[in-house]
Amino acid sequence: MSSPTPDHxxxxxxxxxxxxxxxxxxxxxxxxxxxxxxxxxxxxDSLTFVEMLTALGEHFDWEVNFEDLDPEKFTVIGPLxxxxxxxxxxxxxxxx
Amino acid sequence: xxxxxxxxxxxxxxxxxxSLYYWQLREIALRIAATIQNHVVHxxxxxxxxxxxxxxxxxxxxxxxxxxxxxxxxxxPLNRTFPVTRTxxxxxxxxxxxxxxxxxxxxxxNALLDGEERQLLVIAPDLKGAQWYRRQWPxxxxxxxxxxxSSAAWCEPIENPHAIAYLxxxxxxxxxxxxxxxxxxxxTSFVNYMIDRLxxxxxxxxxQMFDLTFDLSAFDMFVAWERGACLCCPSKKxxxxxxxxxxxxxxxxxxxxxxxxxLMKQLGLLxxxxxxxxxxxxxxxxxxxxxxxxxxxxxxxxxxLENLYGPTELTIACTGYRWHSQGSVEESEAEIVPIGYAxxxxxxxxxxxxxxxxxxxxxxxxxxxxxxxxxGYWQDTERTSSAFVVPPGRAEIFYRTGDRxxxxxxxxxxxxxxxxxxxxxxxxxxxxxxxxxxxVRQASGMDGVVAVGWPVSxxxxxxxxxxxxxxxxxxxxxxxxxxxxxxxYMVPRRWxxxxxxxxxxxxxxxxDAMLTMLGGGR
Numbered sequence: 001m002s003s004p005t006p007d008h009x010x011x012x013x014x015x016x017x018x019x020x021x022x023x024x025x026x027x028x029x030x031x032x033x034x035x036x037x038x039x040x041x042x043x044x045d046s047l048t049f050v051e052m053l054t055a056l057g058e059h060f061d062w063e064v065n066f067e068d069l070d071p072e073k074f075t076v077i078g079p080l081x082x083x084x085x086x087x088x089x090x091x092x093x094x095x096x
Numbered sequence: 097x098x099x100x101x102x103x104x105x106x107x108x109x110x111x112x113x114x115s116l117y118y119w120q121l122r123e124i125a126l127r128i129a130a131t132i133q134n135h136v137v138h139x140x141x142x143x144x145x146x147x148x149x150x151x152x153x154x155x156x157x158x159x160x161x162x163x164x165x166x167x168x169x170x171x172x173p174l175n176r177t178f179p180v181t182r183t184x185x186x187x188x189x190x191x192x193x194x195x196x197x198x199x200x201x202x203x204x205x206n207a208l209l210d211g212e213e214r215q216l217l218v219i220a221p222d223l224k225g226a227q228w229y230r231r232q233w234p235x236x237x238x239x240x241x242x243x244x245x246s247s248a249a250w251c252e253p254i255e256n257p258h259a260i261a262y263l264x265x266x267x268x269x270x271x272x273x274x275x276x277x278x279x280x281x282x283x284t285s286f287v288n289y290m291i292d293r294l295x296x297x298x299x300x301x302x303x304q305m306f307d308l309t310f311d312l313s314a315f316d317m318f319v320a321w322e323r324g325a326c327l328c329c330p331s332k333k334x335x336x337x338x339x340x341x342x343x344x345x346x347x348x349x350x351x352x353x354x355x356x357x358x359l360m361k362q363l364g365l366l367x368x369x370x371x372x373x374x375x376x377x378x379x380x381x382x383x384x385x386x387x388x389x390x391x392x393x394x395x396x397x398x399x400x401l402e403n404l405y406g407p408t409e410l411t412i413a414c415t416g417y418r419w420h421s422q423g424s425v426e427e428s429e430a431e432i433v434p435i436g437y438a439x440x441x442x443x444x445x446x447x448x449x450x451x452x453x454x455x456x457x458x459x460x461x462x463x464x465x466x467x468x469x470x471x472g473y474w475q476d477t478e479r480t481s482s483a484f485v486v487p488p489g490r491a492e493i494f495y496r497t498g499d500r501x502x503x504x505x506x507x508x509x510x511x512x513x514x515x516x517x518x519x520x521x522x523x524x525x526x527x528x529x530x531x532x533x534x535x536v537r538q539a540s541g542m543d544g545v546v547a548v549g550w551p552v553s554x555x556x557x558x559x560x561x562x563x564x565x566x567x568x569x570x571x572x573x574x575x576x577x578x579x580x581x582x583x584x585y586m587v588p589r590r591w592x593x594x595x596x597x598x599x600x601x602x603x604x605x606x607x608d609a610m611l612t613m614l615g616g617g618r
Contacts, residue, residue, distance in 0.1 A: 039332055046335040047596065050363065054595040058567075066363040071333040071340065 003088040004060055006081035012059055013077065016052050017043050034078030049075065062088055103298055103324030109158050110345070111304075111329040116155055118324070121162065124155070126247035128163025128219060132194055133253075134245050135217050135237070136167075146263055148187055149308065150174040150208070151198035153329055156221050157308060160196040161317065168253025169194070170260035172275075173308035176201040178601060184208055186265045186273055189474065198222055209233050219244070257281035263474055264311050266408050275474030278311070282411040285467035287318045289439055293416070294349070294376055298324030301373075302349040303342070305330070305356065310602045311408045312380055315351060325349075339365035346373040350396070353381040353603045357388040358544045359596070362566060371396040380404035380413050382604050383512055383530075384433040385543040389419050405435035405512065409483070409495050411468040414442045417509050427509055429502065430534035434509035442466035444510065445494055446503035451487040456505045461516050463487065463494040470495075500528075520549040521556025522585045532560055532586055539574040542566040544597055546605050547588065550614050562588035563610050565597040 010032060018028040021043060029036075029043065038044045044052060050066075053074075057064040062084060073079045100108075100122035108121040132147060147164040149171045151157035164171040172190045174183050183204070187195070193214055197205055199222035209216070216236040220226065226238035261280045265273035290296070302320040304327045306313035320327045334341045338360055342350060350371075357379070360366050374396040379388075384403045393401050406413035417424075417436025427434050438444045445463040446454050454460040463485075472480035484493050500513045514530025521527070532547040544565030549557030571591045579587050598609035 039336070046332065047359075047599065049336055050359070051596045054567075058595070064363075066337060066365055067339060067367070069337050069340070071336045075333060075336070 003092045004085055006078075006085045009056070009060070009081040009084045010077065012056060013038075013052065013081070016055055020044060020048055032077045034076075036077040037075050038077065038080075039075040056084065060084070060088055062091075099321050099324045106298055106324050107326045108321060109155070109304070109327040109329065111153060111155050111158065111327075113331055114155065116158075118321075121155075121159055123247055124159035124221065125162035125166055126250045127244040128160060128196065128221060129166035130245035130247060130250040131219055131239055131243075132163065132167035132169065132217070133251060134249060135194070135239075146170050146172050146190055146192045146194075146260065148172045148174055148190060148192040148195040150176065150183070150187075150195055150201045150205075152176050152201060152307065153332075154198045154200065154222075156196070156198035158317065158327075159221070160198070160219075161308065163196070165261065166250065166253070168256075168259075170262055170277075172263045172265075173313075174201075175307055175309040175601065176204050177307070178309070180204050180207045182273070186275075189265070189273070189275060190263055191475075193217060194219065196221070205229075206232070209236065212236075255280070257284070258471075260471065262311075262314065264309065264408055274476060274479060276311075276408045277471040277474050278314075278408070278411055279471050282468050282470055283314065283318060285441065286315075286411045286413070286439075287322055290315065290319050291322050294319070296320065296323040296325055296349070300325035300348045300375075301346060302327050303330075303347050303351055304328055305335075305338075305352045307601065310381075311412050312351065312353075315378075315412050320349075337365070339363075339370060342371050342374065347371075348373060349376045349378070350374050350399070351378040351380070354379050354384040354388055355382065355544070355599060355603050355605060357392055358385075358565060361388065361391055361543065366391045366395040368394045369397055372398055374399040377401045378404055380406065381602065383514075385537060386425055386428050386431055386433055387537075387541075387543050389424070389433050390421075393419065393421060403433040403435060405499075405510075406468075407495075407497050407499075409470050409472075410442070410464055410497070411470060414439050414464060414466070414468050415444075415510060427511075429511040430513060430530055431537045432512060432530075432534070434511045435501070436509045438464065438466075438510075439468070442468060443494075445487065445490075446501055447487060451485065452489075453487075454503055456503050459500055459502045459513055462497045462499045462501045462510070464497065465492055465494045469493070500530075522549060522559060524556075525583070525585050527560070527586055529560070532562065532582065532588065535578055535581055536562050536564070536574065536588065539577040540564055540566070540569050542569060544605070546597060546607060546610060548607060548610055548614070550589075550611070559589040560586060561590045561592065561614060563592045563594065563597055565594060567593075567595065569593045 100118045104119035107115045108118045109116050147169045149160040161171050194217040196219045219239045223240040226240040229238045257280045260277045261283045263275045265275050304316045328345045330341045377399045401419040403417045404413035405415045415435045415438050417434045446460040448460050498516045502511045518529040529547040533545045536545045542564050546563045550561045551558045598606040600606040
């Protein structure tokens with residue numbers, strides 16, 4: 001089994017964000033560039049952001065360690081997807 | 097103002113990643129105050145009685161609150177994170193003639209001014225030039241950054257302890273917000289007691305978690321500034337991880353709603369000894385589960401933990417309870433930390449439906465009065481007279497909190513048992529939703545629990561459904577456990593386990609939103 005790539009993560013995040021935007025009757029976003037900031041763009045607020053991470057954790061069976069979370073980086077799509085993907089890959093390597 | 101002179105080289109507030117010294121905050125506040133005063137005097141403008149502050153988590157927000165007060169006016173906070181229709185309703189109801197707008201609230205200004213018939217003074221301290229607005233809205237007067245009066249033009253207003261310090265809109269059950277008029281003497285009484293009780297000093301770093309539209313923000317500002325402490329406002333990003341925020345800013349005083357603790361617990365941020373810098377942790381705004389208090393005490397080992405209680409109508413907080421690792425669990429009821437003892441000068445009366453005092457040990461509605469009792473509701477004598485009442489056999493007005501408490505026996509603390517209106521009829525039985533929540537909390541080990549009556553029936557509700565915040569809950573096991581402890585009609589019919597429960601603008605659990613999810617709601 002191979003671990004999810006950053007693009008897998010991105011697709012999931014985009015789905016989550018668009019669902020939230022739809023609930024607030026706002027237009028969906030078609031693509032999420034690497035430098036897209038989920039929080040500062042107003043797509044998510046701090047609570048829905050945490051919710052998104054929890055959902056991400058549940059979906060990919062990833063144990064989110066919020067304590068190490070650097071808010072400055074974590075809300076930007078590129079670093080977020082890379083980080084999550086990297087963590088999942090490491091864990092898969094360990095369990096092998 | 098005294099603090100601004102005494103502590104002028106200290107940091108008054110950290111906001112938007114920028115430190116503002118007391119002298120800087122004072123300077124901007126005085127310029128705003130002088131601008132309001134100048135306009136009132138020279139333009140024969142109406143009132144300065146109330147000034148709307150349309151600003152949120154910015155230097156301008158804090159300076160505007162102070163500026164309004166220094167001009168001798170009360171402030172009316174407006175919040176750009178609210179739907180603009182609600183903001184408009186509040187603004188119209190307040191009848192303010194002056195509004196101060198910060199940079200990030202400016203985009204909503206047009207929607208607020210559209211169709212506005214009053215002649216307004218609009219102060220925009222973050223705006224470079226106001227030409228566009230002047231052309232767009234010739235009826236109103238606009239003052240941009242460069243057009244503020246100099247601070248030297250400010251004249252000290254005549255103090256009137258009975259005048260409104262702030263007008264705060266709270267949600268009314270009818271859907272129309274009620275404006276609570278809090279007087280200077282109410283706030284002074286609260287602040288003077290708190291700085292003494294908490295021994296606040298200029299070395300303290302105080303969290304600023306509350307929006308201005310939530311009255312607990314008045315504690316943050318006025319308690320911190322009265323003693324020269326530093327107020328610390330998390331950026332949008334920092335608010336994702338409150339644990340990191342406490343550590344990085346080396347906060348000494350933490351003040352939030354208990355829901356924040358529930359969330360932090362869920363995120364695994366409450367590990368032992370994580371927050372050694374805290375010397376004081378305060379919670380207010382909703383019931384504090386004992387599980388949260390225990391976990392927080394371990395995470396902040398050097399901190400005194402206090403549970404505060406107070407409706408907006410009784411000015412920020414009017415009772416308090418200091419948590420002790422020994423004895424407090426026994427003093428708690430329904431898994432909730434007691435609300436404790438009334439602040440000095442505040443009187444407590446626990447009454448039955450006919451407003452007669454109940455016996456010690458019995459439960460009833462909490463009524464209070466004293467120096468923190470506010471002036472009532474803005475231009476709403478009807479609702480004021482139904483909430484501010486003279487109970488039979490008494491000579492004084494008391495405020496009906498709508499909260500259900502147990503009258504202490506001897507010198508025990510007051511315990512909060514829920515809202516009066518959370519008492520529902522299920523199939524003819526009177527049920528306290530708080531009791532169901534307490535049992536579910538125990539059975540599931542989760543703190544974020546909300547029980548609602550559902551569906552609506554002719555005599556009340558058909559049953560109870562419960563919402564739980566958390567991940568893994570063994571619903572079947574809990575259901576069995578609860579069925580062995582509660583009568584059938586009180587056992588929740590359906591369980592909704594969610595990673596996060598809906599919260600309202602103030603961060604409290606939003607029952608209406610949960611009812612809406614079930615297909616109902618008000």
